[in-house]
Amino acid sequence: MEDSAGPKRSVTVADVAKAARVSKATAARVLGGYGVVSDKIKDQVMAAAAALEYRPNELARSMSTGRSGIIGIVVGDIENAFFSLAVRGISDAARLAGFDVIISNSGEKLEAEKSAVDLLIGKRVDGLIVTPARCDSIEHLRHVGRAGMPLVLFDRSIPELAVDAVTGDDREAAIAAARFMVEAGHRRLAYVSAMDPEGDGLTDLTRISNSAVRERVEGFVSVLTEAGLPSPLHYVRLGATDQAQTDAVMKRLLSDPSPPTAILASDSLVGLRVFKSLQSLGLSIPDDISMISFLDADWTSVTVPPITVVDQRVYEMGKLAGERLVARIEQIPLAVERLRVSTSLVIRSSVARIGR
Structure with missing residues (x-):
């Protein structure tokens, strides 16, 4: 009935x-x-x-308290284990403080990021955590402040914006990885990133609009320069945005008259793509070529050989960003800071010692 x-x-x-x-x-x-x-x-x-x-009734509650109880998060690529871990840290901190989260994925595209920020502002979230796709196009981020919302940057910093940023110690992390390879005898080191290239070849580091990538390349180049190696930018490659593009990047690198003997991959997705490219070319790690990847992702410890990595403590970074945003929402008086979370090198079996 x-x-x-x-x-x-x-x-x-x-x-x-x-x-x-x-x-x-x-x-x-x-x-x-x-x-x-x-x-x-x-x-x-x-x-x-x-x-x-x-x-x-959330609408009624927001009208009476002036808050939505929601934090907005805009990340670069949720498929990347780095951002998945970060979101978990942010969400745990938010939930502990009584906030829910709305997550948006920009795909590292500026226009998608702008749309996501506008949408979240329209939903009257209480604050935003954003990983900026570019650090040289920031008007939409200034608008967050004009809308009266606290903003915390994650993974990347923009000094021109007077807001908090939570990042890894990117320059020092790249220095540690590059120095480890140089001390193992390597003299031709490559750096491979997923960031879209701007023109042919990289001759000016200021052209890198992603602050994390720029600082890592700066650290990488400083070690090569310190070691007296010629043309330290020669083996820096951008554009490893998917497997096909990474295969093309690797083929160009390895067809160089003096190909690199070691590679530093800028994140775990790039690292996995590089690993697959080397496999498809029939090259053995570390006998034919050595590699280190950023982020201690699950795959890096189960490959043959296991991969030496830069451990970035991403969950702690996310949690710290969430806590910082909550403090801003609660109007706790704090100086604007860039909070750097230290990294460490996890040494495994993917870097060979070679004769000088």
Whole structure:
């Protein structure tokens, strides 16, 4: 027999108050998380709310408190284990502080990032965490501040914006990786990144609009220069954006009259693509060529051989970014900072020692 009673009526604060035998104002204070009530009354109200399956009206709550209870996150590539770990850290910090999250993926495309930021501003989120696709196009990020929302940058920094940034210690991480390969006897070192190239060849590091990539390349180049190696930018390659492009990048690198003997991959996705490219070319790691990858992703420890990596402590980075944004939302007085999370080199079996 069909139920002719129609849709179930939403449970209201008044219903909860009646069931808990308290005033509507008291029930509203408990359910809204503001004001002061005794533990006994709070327990009564929460028990009544659970029994009635009360669901808060988020729109009404946001109108009364001026907050949505939501944090917006815009990341570069959620497929990348780096960003997946970061989002988990951000989400855990947000949830602990009573916030939900909305996640948007820019695909490292500026226009997609702008659209995501506009959408989240329109939804009146309480704050934003953004991984900027480019650090030289920032008007949409300035608009976040004009909209009255706190902003924290993640993984990349933009000094021109007076906002907090949480990053890895990118320059030092690349220095440690490159120095390890140089000390193993390597003199022809390549750096491979997924960042889209701008023109042919890389002759000016200021042209790299991604601050994390730029700082890593700067660290990489500084080690080669320190070691007295010629043309330190010669083997720096951008554009490893998918497997086909990475295969093309690797073929060009290895067809050089003096091909590199070691490669530093800028992230775990690039590292995996490089690994597959070398396999498809029939090259053995580290007998034919050595490699190190950023990020201690799962795949790096189960390959043959396991890959030496830069451990970036990404979960901690995400958690710190979430905590910083919550502090800004709560208007805790803090100086604007770039918070760098230290890295370490996890040495495995993918770098061979070679004769000088």
